Amino acid sequence: MKDSVWLYRLYDIAEEFDLAKVEQCLAKDRPTSRLKLTRVRPKSIVIENPPVAVHLGQVNVNIDRKPLTGFLTAKVYDLGVVSLIMRLDLPANISYQELHALALHLYAADLEPVFAEQLNYIKKALTQTYTPSSVQEDFNEDFTLFYFRHWDKTRNPVPILLAENEELSEQTITDTLRNSFSYGNRDLAVITWDSALVYDEDGSTDIPDLLEFALTQLLELRYYDGVLSEELNRMYSHIEEAGSFSWYPRLARYRKITKKLMEIVADVTEITEKVQNSLKVTEDVFYARVYGAALAIFRTQAWNNSIQHKISVIQRTYQMLTAEIENSRAMLVEWAIVLLILLEIILGLLKLF
Structure with a gap:
């Protein structure tokens, strides 16, 4: 797992999914798996019906006229939700200024056509496994997660998380960092309402998975x-x-x-x-x-x-x-x-x- 930015799009498309049938349908063409947290002891976290994850391949996108490679994954939840994640690997030794600029450009980037194409693929592949949602409005959520295996804790993550270019007040910084969590000296999670920063030297994705749930x-x-x-x-x-x-x-x-x-x-x-x-x-x-x-x-x-x-x-x-x-x-x-x-x-x- 490299330092990367994860772009989430979650869609409610069904009343519910039969995940056994979902796994059978998707496994015909692509590798699939069931979600499993890596650092938890047995029974310390109970997932009633783990979502089915399927790898959709990679896509090349341009952010501020700079090419980035995105790796796409979909997760299908029995509740009727499809989560699409685009993981954009960051250049090695990216500077804080470059990371901040990327956050600003990602906030304004129009990547919806890419997500829409992948969502249509999932819908067609799973046509026989679900009943469409009864509400016609397009219910979806978006979220951005900055994932690092190498992070300088002296850096201020708030301008990146808020995708804000102007100088922030101490109150804003304090309020944002209030939702910071660390288990040891080699990890950190900072959560806001539409973004998060996760640092984990060991490369665990447990925190992103919990946030996705x-x-x-x-x-x-x-x-x-x-x-x-x-x-x-x-x-x-x-x-x-x-x-x-x-x-x-x-x-x-x-x-x-x-x-x-x-x-x-x-x-x-x-x-x-x-x-x-x-x-x-x-x-x-x-x-x-x-x-x-x-x-x-x-x-x-x-x-x-x-x-x-x-x-x-x-x-x-x-x-x-x-x-x-x-x-x-x-x-x-x-x-x-x-x-x-x-x-x-x-x-x-x-x-x-």
Whole structure:
């Protein structure tokens, strides 16, 4: 593993993937593997269903009119996410100024056509293994990671991570470096909301893999928040439409709406729990700190809170519609009783005459 820059693009393209079938499809043409962290003890980190990684080859790109070789890898997660990583190897003995300039140019570079081409390849190769996402919006995340096996700790990584050319304040530098983690003297990880710097003399990629898992969780929570937003809008339209019908057809519509609402709540609750449990750090304290910090920096809890709020709105709407249905049923029963009493009175009077 050389000093390099890793450019991530994560896409939600499916409801879920059958990774056994994914591995079979991709292994026909290219080498594949399952993710495995290298430095963890057994059971200290639990990955429910490790993603399938496939090597896509190399591509030549120009950054600020300078040719760089990119090595492309894709990872397919059972949650429905495809992660594309372009690793750009850095020239040996690259200076700090050159690295800073590269970070600035990468921030403005348009590499989306390259990623789009690779994503189309993955989609075509896996056509038979997934159902496309129900939300039409293109949900994706991008992230940049600077990876070093040789790093001078006296260098200031903040201008590189923020891709910022102007002089930064001490407060900005302090706030950014607050999310720095080191296990020993030969490693370092600095994490921001859209970039990270990882230094590891031994060449371990465990930290990048943990960050990628956190990004996958963020993407999925964003996706299901979008699903619920669409369902809420649809729910309000259906309720308003049902209000224009007469009594009995309106109740029939309400029953249909409540059934759909409970299906949505059950599905989203199940999926979000699966997302949050896709990786569990149980015994490794250092990795737990890094992973927890990444989730906090990426603000996954804010998206989870948004999902829970929307689920709460749906549940309250369900209760309201259910109450109206029950009240209508009770009223119907009362009218039926009144009619039966009237019928009994009428039959009794007829017998008298």
